[in-house]
Amino acid sequence: MPDMSAHAVQHHAPPTSFIRKHIFSLDHKVIGKQYYGLALLAALVGMALSWAMRLHLGWTNAAIPGLQLLSKTGAPGGVITPEYYLQLMTMHGTIMVFFVLTTAPFAAFGNFFLPIQVGAEDMPFPRFNMMSFWVTFLAFVVLVSSFFVGDGPTLGGWTQYAPLNSVGSVAGPGQGLGVILWMTSIALFCVGQLLGALNFIPTTLDLRVKGMSLMRLPLSAWAWFITSCMGLTAFAVLMPACILVILDHVAGTSFFVPSNTVINDQLQPHSGGSTLLWQHLFWFFGHPEVYIAIVPGIGIVSHILVTNMRRPMLSHRVLIYSMGALAVLSYMVYGHHMFVSGMNPISSLAFSFPTLIITIPSTIVVLIWVFSLYGSKLRINSASLFALGFISMFVSGGVSGFFLAQPSIDIMLHATYFVVGHFHMVMGVAAMFGIFGGTYFWFPKMTGRMMNETLGKIHFWLSFVGTYCIFMPFHYLGMAGNVRRYSSFPEDFLQRLIPVHRFITVAALVTGAAQLIFVYNLIHSRFWGKPAPDNPWEATSLEWSTATPPPFDNFGGKHPVVYHDPYQYGVQSSVGDYVMQASPEQVKTEHEEK
Amino acid sequence: MAKFFAITIIVIAIASAIPILRHTWVAPEDISTHGALIDEQMSETMAEAGISFLAAQFILAIFIWKFSNPGPNAKIKKFPGGAKGLVVAALLVVGVEVIALGIFGVKAWANVYLTAPSANAMPIQVQAGQFAFYFRYPGPDGKFGPMHPELISEGSQNFYGLDPDHDPDSKDDIVTAEMAIPVNKEIHLLMHSKDVGHSFYVRELRVQQDFVPGLDVSLHFTATKVGRYEIVCTQLCGLGHYNMKAYLSVMSQPDFEDWLKKQAAMQ
Numbered sequence: 083m084p085d086m087s088a089h090a091v092q093h094h095a096p097p098t099s100f101i102r103k104h105i106f107s108l109d110h111k112v113i114g115k116q117y118y119g120l121a122l123l124a125a126l127v128g129m130a131l132s133w134a135m136r137l138h139l140g141w142t143n144a145a146i147p148g149l150q151l152l153s154k155t156g157a158p159g160g161v162i163t164p165e166y167y168l169q170l171m172t173m174h175g176t177i178m179v180f181f182v183l184t185t186a187p188f189a190a191f192g193n194f195f196l197p198i199q200v201g202a203e204d205m206p207f208p209r210f211n212m213m214s215f216w217v218t219f220l221a222f223v224v225l226v227s228s229f230f231v232g233d234g235p236t237l238g239g240w241t242q243y244a245p246l247n248s249v250g251s252v253a254g255p256g257q258g259l260g261v262i263l264w265m266t267s268i269a270l271f272c273v274g275q276l277l278g279a280l281n282f283i284p285t286t287l288d289l290r291v292k293g294m295s296l297m298r299l300p301l302s303a304w305a306w307f308i309t310s311c312m313g314l315t316a317f318a319v320l321m322p323a324c325i326l327v328i329l330d331h332v333a334g335t336s337f338f339v340p341s342n343t344v345i346n347d348q349l350q351p352h353s354g355g356s357t358l359l360w361q362h363l364f365w366f367f368g369h370p371e372v373y374i375a376i377v378p379g380i381g382i383v384s385h386i387l388v389t390n391m392r393r394p395m396l397s398h399r400v401l402i403y404s405m406g407a408l409a410v411l412s413y414m415v416y417g418h419h420m421f422v423s424g425m426n427p428i429s430s431l432a433f434s435f436p437t438l439i440i441t442i443p444s445t446i447v448v449l450i451w452v453f454s455l456y457g458s459k460l461r462i463n464s465a466s467l468f469a470l471g472f473i474s475m476f477v478s479g480g481v482s483g484f485f486l487a488q489p490s491i492d493i494m495l496h497a498t499y500f501v502v503g504h505f506h507m508v509m510g511v512a513a514m515f516g517i518f519g520g521t522y523f524w525f526p527k528m529t530g531r532m533m534n535e536t537l538g539k540i541h542f543w544l545s546f547v548g549t550y551c552i553f554m555p556f557h558y559l560g561m562a563g564n565v566r567r568y569s570s571f572p573e574d575f576l577q578r579l580i581p582v583h584r585f586i587t588v589a590a591l592v593t594g595a596a597q598l599i600f601v602y603n604l605i606h607s608r609f610w611g612k613p614a615p616d617n618p619w620e621a622t623s624l625e626w627s628t629a630t631p632p633p634f635d636n637f638g639g640k641h642p643v644v645y646h647d648p649y650q651y652g653v654q655s656s657v658g659d660y661v662m663q664a665s666p667e668q669v670k671t672e673h674e675e676k
Numbered sequence: 677m678a679k680f681f682a683i684t685i686i687v688i689a690i691a692s693a694i695p696i697l698r699h700t701w702v703a704p705e706d707i708s709t710h711g712a713l714i715d716e717q718m719s720e721t722m723a724e725a726g727i728s729f730l731a732a733q734f735i736l737a738i739f740i741w742k743f744s745n746p747g748p749n750a751k752i753k754k755f756p757g758g759a760k761g762l763v764v765a766a767l768l769v770v771g772v773e774v775i776a777l778g779i780f781g782v783k784a785w786a787n788v789y790l791t792a793p794s795a796n797a798m799p800i801q802v803q804a805g806q807f808a809f810y811f812r813y814p815g816p817d818g819k820f821g822p823m824h825p826e827l828i829s830e831g832s833q834n835f836y837g838l839d840p841d842h843d844p845d846s847k848d849d850i851v852t853a854e855m856a857i858p859v860n861k862e863i864h865l866l867m868h869s870k871d872v873g874h875s876f877y878v879r880e881l882r883v884q885q886d887f888v889p890g891l892d893v894s895l896h897f898t899a900t901k902v903g904r905y906e907i908v909c910t911q912l913c914g915l916g917h918y919n920m921k922a923y924l925s926v927m928s929q930p931d932f933e934d935w936l937k938k939q940a941a942m943q
Contacts, residue, residue: 163915164919243872244873246873246913249871249872340891341890347828349828355890357888393752396754396755422875422884422885428790430789434778434781435775438774441770446762449763450759450762452735452736456739459745460744461744462681473736481729485721488778491721491781493788493882493884494879497875497884497910546684554692563703565910568917573906574906575704
């Protein structure tokens with residue numbers, strides 16, 4: 083039985099009113115669920131946008147019923163105009179990268195489970211935590227509001243390159259108010275994530291209970307900790323960059339617009355700015371952001387796999403060091419987004435080598451996962467299927483990084499669908515698989531009810547095969563020279579690739595529809611699912627030592643004491659082939675790592 | 677379920693490799709002197725990435741097949757060699773592989789970007805603007821006249837903001853909407869943007885280079901095959917981005933000279 087010492091510190095009293103309990107809650111678990119809800123809403127919006135884009139790419143003149151209601155000028159009669167395509171694309175990328183891939187695996191699961199996994203009753207700064215969510219929510223509202231004001235959202239892509247982002251509406255629809263709203267939204271989002279990081283770091287370092295050494299932290303907790311360190315530095319750079327763009331719009335500054343810029347035959351009232359400065363600031367954030375999206379997935383998948391393999395990873399330590407190496411290297415590789423940007427070509431070589439070297443920790447992570455499967459007693463369920471699917475996707479998306487890390491090859495592949503295929507697989511789909519795996523695994527603890535396994539497996543099969551059908555052909559298109567960010571393919575050369583686009587569109591519609599099964603399962607199980615026991619997966623970490631769902635202070639007014647490494651599986655104890663971290667029972671193990 | 681999953685992974689891995697092996701969708705034939713090195717680098721990387729991809733997917737599938745849902749009496753086994761062996765393998769095999777790729781790739785990159793154009797390379801200017809490219813040839817005097825941004829006017833077709841009345845060097849400059857170059861002659865392309873970011877991408881030439889507003893960027897290449905090729909913009913530049921293109925005509929020297937004369941007459 084888990085050992086709970088008698089003393090506990092209440093950071094804040096349990097709320098009584100509906101508003102303090104469910105809306106402006108200080109409880110990290112409620113905030114985690116709020117983040118999850120926001121990510122789910124954002125994912126549905128982002129997916130609907132991708133459907134519209136894919137339909138347009140397959141059948142350029144097809145009318146999409148109802149789209150004219152969103153914008154009469156952008157989609158007259160439901161047919162998307164080229165500029166509206168770019169606006170939808172920008173919103174799809176922004177919503178997915180920021181409000182889904184950053185929010186769900188890091189802020190949602192991290193908020194809910196990091197304090198419990200370290201044995202704390204909450205984060206150290208609950209008010210900051212509440213503010214973190216609500217600022218992020220406000221950021222989402224501001225971003226989506228751009229659909230309904232002025233001439234719509236910005237069309238500059240999620241990277242918002244300068245000076246297109248700074249010259250105003252003269253450069254196209256959405257480039258005035260649309261950009262200001264985008265920059266405001268992202269600056270707010272950065273504030274939200276910085277507040278989150280300020281909580282995650284001390285939670286990990288200072289709130290661990292007795293016996294919980296750093297090396298006894300579960301891999302998911304390590305992943306959230308490493309990600310919060312990245313977030314602290316990356317978002318701190320993007321936020322001021324966004325503010326500088328807003329100043330270029332409203333205060334007459336010229337941070338990102340050079341002299342002699344002529345648009346529509348008019349010399350622009352700017353001088354002395356640097357367009358490459360934006361790219362440096364953006365990618366100094368942007369590349370760590372890729373790892374902010376994927377490292378929590380790596381941690382979550384490791385946590386799910388190890389539970390379902392019924393054995394510890396070949397090395398807990400090596401996985402932690404590899405995640406740390408990915409984080410450190412992620413700052414040294416950002417220039418690979420800029421090989422053909424006009425940056426000094428020697429810099430390109432300097433950025434190329436760390437990019438190639440980052441393959442090594444990634445490979446180590448995959449090798450540890452795969453070879454830990456050797457000799458294991460793998461249990462197949464929805465959570466482990468998604469975790470194993472994550473490995474397959476991570477490999478498929480990772481190997482295309484070999485190409486893009488090399489400046490000479492980037493000459494051919496830059497700005498093509500190859501890049502789109504690469505990042506969708508390695509940070510998009512892989513991270514989504516991490517989110518799905520985490521949901522099937524932790525849903526019982528979060529809600530007190532089990533999810534439907536059959537629906538979970540159907541969801542997995544359609545998603546796994548479907549995403550390969552969508553994103554593998556992207557690589558072929560890119561190799562053939564198909565340029566990204568085109569609303570249609572008027573070039574002679576691209577005409578023959580249209581059948582491939584149509585195949586992708588059909589796959590995207592089917593795979594997208596499969597996600598509705600997940601949403602149904604989520605909602606149905608939340609209210610009518612089978613009641614969940616405290617430890618349905620026979621897992622070892624602290625979240626499974628407490629009640630399901632956990633009480634307000636996580637451990638019922640007590641602190642657990644930790645006696646073991648996080649993943650003591652494959653042992654013989656009084657409860658089965660595992661011993662929980664908080665159990666004082668001594669068992670013979672060959673796996674304990676000191 | 678696990679066995680079916682393993683088979684699915686293997687089928688997907690093989691199906692993914694087939695279009696690559698059969699060259700179903702490939703880049704158009706190279707027509708540059710430097711492109712062969714890029715293509716070779718691409719092929720070598722494809723071989724290494726392809727082997728890594730197939731090996732990882734196959735091992736994953738085999739282990740899922742073999743070790744899922746064993747009987748209650750199955751014993752946990754540890755992979756011989758443990759983590760240490762894997763880390764050493766990753767460092768040695770992958771480390772050497774990627775560093776080798778990086779080092780060999782330097783040559784292909786250096787060929788394009790770290791060598792200066794030869795003294796007799798033909799200078800051509802290209803200006804990118806929403807949503808068209810304009811090319812400028814220096815004319816018989818071999819000099820480009822200065823640009824005056826305030827004079828740029830699409831309406832009066834003064835795309836470069838030239839002032840031939842006051843700048844003698846501008847008088848014989850030839851501005852065109854199509855790019856023509858002689859075959860087997862090195863070209864020194866002087867690139868600038870008048871408004872936002874754009875890019876110059878010719879698949880057959882194996883060149884792609886962004887225009888950076890506020891910076892003059894240059895590129896040099898030699899085309900080896902007569903023909904007409906598309907120049908497309910690959911940097912998101914606004915609503916007409918998808919339609920921003922021009923044509924590159926690679927001609928024999930006499931044809932090029934005729935073309936240039938005709939263009940000069942039309943100025």
